[in-house]
Amino acid sequence: MKDDGTASEQQPALSPIQDEVSESPDAAFRDFRTPAHEMPPFGGLGVGVNATTPQLQTRASKRNMIFILLAIMVGGIVGMLLKHYEINTTAAKWIMTPGNLFVRAVQCVVVPMVFVNLVVATADIMYKGLGKSLSIRVVIILLLSIFAAIAQGILTGVVTHSLFRGYSDQETTSSTDVIFGIQCGNGKFLEANDDGAVTCSATSISGNSQFALDDVNDALVRNEALTGTNSSLSDNVIAVIDTFVPSNLMASFIDNTLLSIVAFALPLGVTLAASFHGPVHLNPLLEFFREVNETLVHMAHWILGFTPFAVLSLLAGSLATSLEDSVAEHPVILVLQLVATVGVSVLVHMLVVLPVFFVLFTRRNPFRFMRQMLPAYVYSLGCSSSMATMPMSLECIETSREVPSSVMHFVLSVGTVLHMPGVAIYLAVLLHFMADVAGVTGEESTTTMLVTFLGVFLCTLSAPPIPAGAFAVLAMAWNIVFPAYAIPDSVYALTLAADVFLDRFVTLCNVNAQAMLCRVLADQVNETHHQHATATQR
Template identity: 25%
Template sequence: MNQSRNSGSRFGRLLSSLSVRVVIALILGLGVGAAVQAWGGQGGASGVETVEALGGVWLNALKITVIPLIFALLVNGVASIADAAQTGRLAMRAMVVFGIMIVVATVYAIAAGVGILSLWPIDPEGGRAVLASLQPDGAAAVGEAVQTDGFRAFLNSLAPSNLVKAAGDDGVLGVVLFALVFGFAVTRLEDRLRAPIATFFEAVAEAMIVMVHWILMAAPFGVFALALGVGLRAGLGAVGVLGHYVSFVSLSQIGIILLTYLIVVVFGRIGLARFAQAVAPAQAVAFSTQSSLASLPAMVEQARVGLGASRAVSGLVLPLAVAVFRITSPVANLAVCLYVAQLYGVPLAPGMLIAGGLTAIAASIAAVGLPGQVSFFLSIGPICLAMGLPLGALPLLLAVEVIPDIFRTVGNVTADLAATRIVQVQEGEELEAAGEAV
């Protein structure tokens, strides 16, 4: 898993500049497609459709990496979490706090996402235009997705009889649960048996990340090709839908940041103004760098000076949080999936929401330490598949991920410091109780 994080750092700078090119490709694609729609005639439309088909090839190349990559990363992620938890009582306490906060964030994400989209839905006309441009036979795709609905189907998906068949049929939830159980089983083996298995899956993850990196290098062309089709069929009306999407995902993450403030005030026993003042410098670094790792020095300093954390707590909890804890991952990823569901007109039954929530929690473990463009598809693709949702809209949404990604990082940094304060309070209570007992 450490090598995976090193790969993420190695590719991070290249992918950062790639984000700018992807946004430019999106704007050009929409503009050229809209121009062809207005003045190009039948011949121009035919040429656009040919280029659009090449964009579909690029999308399929991304999709094929999802299952093996998430399986390998989950096995390594579970092993790293188990190793961290075994390093001592303080680490175990931190992992429990992380786990509880992730579950709360997932429940919040579903409730807030469904609520916001109910009050502020996608513009029907713009949504239909974008849907038609993404997949002209979109009605068939929606019908196929709806067939996965039902609580019985959800239960059956938890334990498929044939793992390979489940992967081939996009039965991601069963694959994810199997990978989690397999990862925990590996941690119970002797060192001589565990080491080669861990090395094998680490190597698989590394190889898949390299493949994804290669595919993402073609992202400007792939996004341009897909946006060309959107512009051709939806015109500039697609811009309104994308703006609505950015606002929706950003609002969802602002909500979890505010909820984190409430959690730390209650369980961290700290005043709101004091906590806000303490986390502000680290949030500023996160906002400018979009990197939790780059924000770590500021977090360590503010945890000690502003939050009263001891060197032992801040020195262990914060690096561990950066390594394995991302509270905004299930929030943002589920927001994307809920948006896709409304865009495609897929009704969200309880079984689909549960499947999405469970997969989002697992994906938050697997995606830690990966660059944003890689983790976008790795995290959101399996959740969409687990909920029976099409993936065709994801490349366009990736192109406007720059703004939501800022809130992802700010939210993660805020939650890391909140968890550190909560662990510090728990440690202080335990020491105080021990002193009274003596």
């Protein structure tokens, strides 16, 4: 075993943009690490100086991308065939079982990986004196990106107002009050006459034969997933704020509440760096977290080896049951128009809005960096989860050699949870879409626009980075903006059917935005290093 002096002489000097995050210079700790000559599983996901060569990583990424593209094509064809032959729901669930197991395995590994990854990255950043400057830049750029996405989504909803308003059915609009009709023994319905008398004379339920129910004893249970809750905006704001301070960390892990996990990991990393006064490479707790992080990264990469099979399973099963009979009330063209609207808006954000921000902050070509993220983009289309795509994004960003390891792990861990502009566009567009189709009026007023902006922002922060995560908070966003109206069942089913395709656009946008955020902040950190070095020399 070589001593520290010999090892440091043989290793090339790393530039500030290629600093290490997981390799300790202390020989006692290096004995427990994967040897440098040993490749990670599946040609792999390297970490720090133990990473494989860029050529091997590039070949592995291209091979995985080809397999995933083939799986998407085969899964789409199989799903359409199964839909054509009207496969039953039970068979579709069995087809999706391998894919669902894959997603569960990824979530099981990635959630603790986000925690330890963020703890280690935060401690490394604090040791380098970049904590304050990087944190401020992360918050500013992240908010700018999300605000731009919300504004773009609202603008898209306003532009397409006339398109979707043509499908509105005023009878589908319903308030949150319980409305019912009473059928008499003669087959007719109770009806209130002009003189105030109530008779069994109505042949169908109309305005005069509808009655409101006042549940004075709270004997009925309301389905809040499909109806408004009449909860105030203040209640929803407080609920999101409460998530930032978890009362039980283990419960947050059980519920996959990443916002609470990140809120705990950040101060833990800061405390971990501040509480140890010796050399950084002798901090035993930090080294423990490094080893756990490397272990979880290897586990995640092993799981990713099954990605093509999972993509085929999920896509075939979801397409086989995507359009249910309840959607037959609306033409299929409406689903296609909704998918096209969200897809175009997402692509504009990816190819126009974010590149403009990228050029303004870095003065570099954004598409050169985006080209290196292609494997992660393809993977995100298959799995529909930015959290599951995180290991692949780490691999692509590390292969680019343009982002320091500490910045990459810190920003990507935070960005996976908080930086989801795709969700913001999705929520803003679908709120306008559902309001137009349901016949809700007043969504274009200034007050409603402001409430929509705030509601979409809060729901974007609380959305889980998992498959159908945006759809999971859609009802919450509706209840914030339109608390007096229920979501019609037909509109809800229509949105659920379209979400099979929309969720993939949302995930693609999120993964791209998180990677671009890493690259922009890497350039900012490099400038900070340069300014600090210049000031030191003076």
